[in-house]
Amino acid sequence: MSQTLYLCATTRLAQTLRGAVPGGQTVWRTRQALTVGQWLAALADEALLSGLAELPGGLDPFAERLLWESVIEASLTEAAPLFDIQGMATSAAEAHALATIWQIRPSGATLSDEARLFLGWQAEFVKRCRSSQWLDQASLHRQLIGLIEAGHFNLPPAVVFAGFDRRTPLEEYLAAALTARGVVVDDAADRLDEGSAADGAGTRRRLACPDSAAECAAVAAWASAQLAANPAVRLGVVAPDLAGVRDRLEFALDDILHPSLIRPDAGEVARSFNFSLGRALADLPLIRVGLELLAVGAVGKGRGKVEQSRLSALLLAGGWAAAEHEADGRARLDATLRRDLPYFTTLSALIRQAERLAEKAPPLCPQTIAALHEFIATLNGWPKTLRPGEWTARFRQALKALGWPGERPLSSHEFQACRAFGEVLDGFGRFDALLGPLSFAEAVRRLTQLCRQRIFQPETRGQPAIQVLGVLESAGLAFDALWVMGMNDDLWPPAPRPNPLLPAELLRAAGAAHASAEVELDFATRVHARLLLAAPDVTFSYALADGNRILRPSPLIAGLAAAAAGPVVGEALARQLAVQAGIACERRADALAPPVAEGEKVSGGSWLLRAQAICPAWAYYQYRLGGEAMEEPVEGLDPAARGTLVHEALEAFWRDVRSSQALAALAPAALAQVIGAAVRQALESFETERRVSLPERFRQLEAARLEKLLTVWLAVEAKRGLDFTVVACEQPAEVEIEEIRVKMVVDRIDQLADGRQVIIDYKTGAAIDIKNWAAARLTEPQLPIYAALVADEVAAVVFAKVLLDKPGFAGVADEKDILPGVQGVGDDKQKIFDPAEFPDWIAVVMHWRERLHAVAREVRQGVAGVSFADAKALQYCEVKPLLRLAERQRLLAEAQAKGTG
Numbered sequence: 001m002s003q004t005l006y007l008c009a010t011t012r013l014a015q016t017l018r019g020a021v022p023g024g025q026t027v028w029r030t031r032q033a034l035t036v037g038q039w040l041a042a043l044a045d046e047a048l049l050s051g052l053a054e055l056p057g058g059l060d061p062f063a064e065r066l067l068w069e070s071v072i073e074a075s076l077t078e079a080a081p082l083f084d085i086q087g088m089a090t091s092a093a094e095a096h097a098l099a100t101i102w103q104i105r106p107s108g109a110t111l112s113d114e115a116r117l118f119l120g121w122q123a124e125f126v127k128r129c130r131s132s133q134w135l136d137q138a139s140l141h142r143q144l145i146g147l148i149e150a151g152h153f154n155l156p157p158a159v160v161f162a163g164f165d166r167r168t169p170l171e172e173y174l175a176a177a178l179t180a181r182g183v184v185v186d187d188a189a190d191r192l193d194e195g196s197a198a199d200g201a202g203t204r205r206r207l208a209c210p211d212s213a214a215e216c217a218a219v220a221a222w223a224s225a226q227l228a229a230n231p232a233v234r235l236g237v238v239a240p241d242l243a244g245v246r247d248r249l250e251f252a253l254d255d256i257l258h259p260s261l262i263r264p265d266a267g268e269v270a271r272s273f274n275f276s277l278g279r280a281l282a283d284l285p286l287i288r289v290g291l292e293l294l295a296v297g298a299v300g301k302g303r304g305k306v307e308q309s310r311l312s313a314l315l316l317a318g319g320w321a322a323a324e325h326e327a328d329g330r331a332r333l334d335a336t337l338r339r340d341l342p343y344f345t346t347l348s349a350l351i352r353q354a355e356r357l358a359e360k361a362p363p364l365c366p367q368t369i370a371a372l373h374e375f376i377a378t379l380n381g382w383p384k385t386l387r388p389g390e391w392t393a394r395f396r397q398a399l400k401a402l403g404w405p406g407e408r409p410l411s412s413h414e415f416q417a418c419r420a421f422g423e424v425l426d427g428f429g430r431f432d433a434l435l436g437p438l439s440f441a442e443a444v445r446r447l448t449q450l451c452r453q454r455i456f457q458p459e460t461r462g463q464p465a466i467q468v469l470g471v472l473e474s475a476g477l478a479f480d481a482l483w484v485m486g487m488n489d490d491l492w493p494p495a496p497r498p499n500p501l502l503p504a505e506l507l508r509a510a511g512a513a514h515a516s517a518e519v520e521l522d523f524a525t526r527v528h529a530r531l532l533l534a535a536p537d538v539t540f541s542y543a544l545a546d547g548n549r550i551l552r553p554s555p556l557i558a559g560l561a562a563a564a565a566g567p568v569v570g571e572a573l574a575r576q577l578a579v580q581a582g583i584a585c586e587r588r589a590d591a592l593a594p595p596v597a598e599g600e601k602v603s604g605g606s607w608l609l610r611a612q613a614i615c616p617a618w619a620y621y622q623y624r625l626g627g628e629a630m631e632e633p634v635e636g637l638d639p640a641a642r643g644t645l646v647h648e649a650l651e652a653f654w655r656d657v658r659s660s661q662a663l664a665a666l667a668p669a670a671l672a673q674v675i676g677a678a679v680r681q682a683l684e685s686f687e688t689e690r691r692v693s694l695p696e697r698f699r700q701l702e703a704a705r706l707e708k709l710l711t712v713w714l715a716v717e718a719k720r721g722l723d724f725t726v727v728a729c730e731q732p733a734e735v736e737i738e739e740i741r742v743k744m745v746v747d748r749i750d751q752l753a754d755g756r757q758v759i760i761d762y763k764t765g766a767a768i769d770i771k772n773w774a775a776a777r778l779t780e781p782q783l784p785i786y787a788a789l790v791a792d793e794v795a796a797v798v799f800a801k802v803l804l805d806k807p808g809f810a811g812v813a814d815e816k817d818i819l820p821g822v823q824g825v826g827d828d829k830q831k832i833f834d835p836a837e838f839p840d841w842i843a844v845v846m847h848w849r850e851r852l853h854a855v856a857r858e859v860r861q862g863v864a865g866v867s868f869a870d871a872k873a874l875q876y877c878e879v880k881p882l883l884r885l886a887e888r889q890r891l892l893a894e895a896q897a898k899g900t901g
Helices: 011-019 036-050 061-082 085-101 113-132 137-149 169-180 212-229 242-257 285-298 308-316 327-340 347-358 366-380 388-401 412-435 440-453 504-510 517-532 571-581 606-614 616-624 639-656 660-664 668-690 696-717 782-790 841-861 885-897
Strands: 004-008 032-035 158-162 184-188 203-209 235-238 273-275 466-469 481-484 537-543 724-737 740-752 757-763 794-801 808-813
Touching (some): 004 036, 036 137, 061 085, 061 113, 061 412, 085 113, 085 137, 085 169, 137 169, 169 184, 203 212, 212 235, 212 481, 212 537, 242 273, 285 388, 285 412, 308 327, 327 347, 347 366, 366 388, 388 440, 412 440, 606 616, 606 740, 606 841, 616 841, 639 696, 639 724, 639 740, 639 757, 668 696, 724 782, 724 841, 740 782, 740 794, 757 782
Parallel strands (some): 158 184, 203 537, 235 466, 235 481, 481 537, 757 794
Antiparallel strands (some): 724 740, 740 757, 794 808
């Protein structure tokens, strides 16, 4: 066995063959199993060490793309910023590899512009490689095979090509060279794992699933049933689009096979499944934090503006400074950051914010701020440009100043990730000749690219029972049972994607990878035939829909018998898994919270009663428990801020112009002057309260918007038939309802000539609901609270729709003609209050009192169930995740399916 070399199609197959135990043997020699690239790399090292041949330095894929970027950018000159250079370099590198491997030589006058452009790039690429003694991987492999053919190297007596669905011309060239040297070359057409069933006997079926989520659930249920029947079983799951379903499938497998590992501290506990698809090093949390810290520091050395969300993410992330000890302080600093700093801010502004807060209270996170100070001081001592190798030490210095990778001991996976990151940093200097001197920001960008192309897979101990693989990684492997998912016609066979830089007809003639539908069909047919023989029991599944899109099965599984039903996790098995996991499942009704205790203060004001009327759980979580959503910074002004400016401008206007008579007395020029003064006062007040300074041009645009809006709205006010006097703006009020103290602020109170009041609430949004005022639950209670429980003589309660499009009043009045467009309670055109139930204004007010007391009584009694009439009414609910709506809908659907709902 040791005299035979196994050249494997994939690294996973090579690892499997090296670890395989020959049947019936207790002592054996490990197979010599390598990929073609690994073996040729070993031969290259041998040639260099022995002086056998003068080989150029091999370019790794990243270095090759960098060289292509340089070539392409130089050819485009001034137009380079208009193009995606990185994408073009990737396509050019792929085209060059295809041309080398498949011996494609574009020529002739009929070439496309893209092909002619590529030939120019290729010539320059080859020229630069020769001048610097470099060689791309495909060309290096061809040169090494030439050395084999010429009689160099000591070769094994036999070579087995294992797991190749189809060999490329380069691999055929290698096989021919080996044969010419007298090596026995064999194709491992049968299974290399002992005990596999390669005779085709067994069960083959196809299963239709409603969607991808149901398909993942079926795979997880199948795996749990197989393991319950035989814990030693070897299972395989293969997916053509493994990257697309990975997270969903991993969650499904975790939920069924390892329900107890849902805790965060169990993230690295060994599972019974393993994914062949690793993750980019840059996407791992600890490495992502390190790279982002460097990237933020690279923007003006900590003084340049970045999105506030980036600083928030870093504050809430672990892995640097005193992340664990100061987690609470960092979270509180983040809350003030969101509230007080603009959308684009700086690292220095964050530090000043923390120091400003420390003047009035104990510092929130002193070690974090000290680390940021040291970080900025470190950056300030650096030169503007350095070579990649020189940046390596400075990157480490900067991360050390920040306390990266954190204060707590690293887990096994984190330690491996940091070690891989260190290897990337150590190798950064090999790009000195390619990249030359770089700025700090450009060096960080290149380092991030390098980490993004480095795939990280933590070491797996033992051999998990379930292997989750892509179609290529499954080559040559055998299982006791296999599930192939994602067998839809849009994924399998895969769609052709010929390289745009090479003539399509030459690619098709050569049969190059991905060149045409025929090539992809041939590849898929070969893989499909292999998968059919990979296990005695094989299931192929596909989804019937993706959202509103109808999906179809792959034609390659059309001849298989349809499965009667998909596997499900039965109640008995679910209970068994729960017991094994140590989970005690208990159902509890959560519709009733503790009643309001004597002396307990409940915040929220009229919003508390509004939330209780819409959904009692909303009111309980947000106003009694104090849950609230974090503020989301936006660039410029968000709708709430724009509404605040409108309120403040109208308040400033009516404090100056106190009545309808004063409004009517203003000439157009004078009215414009008063409006302008009110807008300026509103903007100044807004900037003072928010501690922000709006850009001058933005301020001018916002002032113009407000002036136009107020002009349109005051034209509506001028059409009111009854004279009025504005007696209050932003009037605070307080009332006790069922021992619940409710505070609120009324936007405006007008007094008519007969002494009655009109209560006005400004609305700058188009959606206004007043129909609920006649319902059992008042979802807009503020105006009814004031009219029914605070004021004595109210003639009308209305919303003022301050809009450029269709401005006007919406509400209800004691009688018609008090306000334009507002009907009286007894009018025929009034459609809100049924005359039989609400014959007059007093009946409306009594209804409001009764219903407001009923809702407040619910709050006092602790009614806190998740019940609502319309999910759209939860638009402004800040605690929606706590309502667990999706889970409740699933439980309701299950109950209805069983006939119990």
